[in-house]
Amino acid sequence: MGVKVVGGGSRIKTIEEAIHVLNGLLEKQERFKRSKSNDIHAEENMAEQVGNLTFGIIKPDAVRGGKVGSILQRITDGGFKIRGMKLIHLSKREAEGFYAVHRERPFFGELTKFMSGGPCVVLALEKAGAVKAWRDLMGATDPAKADEGTIRKEFAASIGENAVHGSDSEENAQIEIAYFFSQLELV
Ligand code: CMP
Numbered sequence: 038m039g040v041k042v043v044g045g046g047s048r049i050k051t052i053e054e055a056i057h058v059l060n061g062l063l064e065k066q067e068r069f070k071r072s073k074s075n076d077i078h079a080e081e082n083m084a085e086q087v088g089n090l091t092f093g094i095i096k097p098d099a100v101r102g103g104k105v106g107s108i109l110q111r112i113t114d115g116g117f118k119i120r121g122m123k124l125i126h127l128s129k130r131e132a133e134g135f136y137a138v139h140r141e142r143p144f145f146g147e148l149t150k151f152m153s154g155g156p157c158v159v160l161a162l163e164k165a166g167a168v169k170a171w172r173d174l175m176g177a178t179d180p181a182k183a184d185e186g187t188i189r190k191e192f193a194a195s196i197g198e199n200a201v202h203g204s205d206s207e208e209n210a211q212i213e214i215a216y217f218f219s220q221l222e223l224v
């Protein structure tokens with residue numbers, strides 16, 4: 038059984054609650070930025086760090102298939118520094134909160150059932166240009182379209198069970214890292 042620290046440690050029961058928590062986190066980040074606005078170096082450091090961080094998940098299919106070690110090896114071989122990592126088992130509601138942006142899509146039920154169907158590993162990853170670098174290493178969402186040498190080409194079975202997740206923008210990377218990690222959990 039994994040550790041559950043989602044949405045600041047409280048259990049989220051509805052998508053609306055998850056969105057509320059995410060909005061709170063965004064406001065907190067804005068306040069932090071404003072409080073540092075007189076400190077040029079702090080602003081520069083924060084901008085630099087944000088651009089170099091992304092969020093990843095080793096999904097339940099890959100954990101179940103014993104692929105965590107191989108995928109972590111690919112991540113570190115790819116030049117990423119692991120800033121945060123934990124094994125968790127999402128509830129259905131927590132998965133619905135994380136993927137709330139897809140709630141109108143026809144695959145939402147299937148996706149959240151799969152993501153809450155077993156443990157996964159959540160990761161905060163650091164590298165220059167981290168968002169693109171991690172997406173390049175993962176490969177296309179549909180493994181049938183993924184390039185040779187990518188994680189999804191090697192480890193994923195289908196578009197629905199595609200081994201790994203990665204943030205699609207720097208803004209979402211911040212939101213997704215904050216959804217799963219407290220500041221203390223990032224080294
Ligand atoms: P991920 O990068 O985690 O972001 C959203 C997920 O939705 C995506 O990976 C896929 O696993 C899943 N997904 C996207 N399109 C489909 C689809 N057509 N059918 C099932 N799942 C999908």
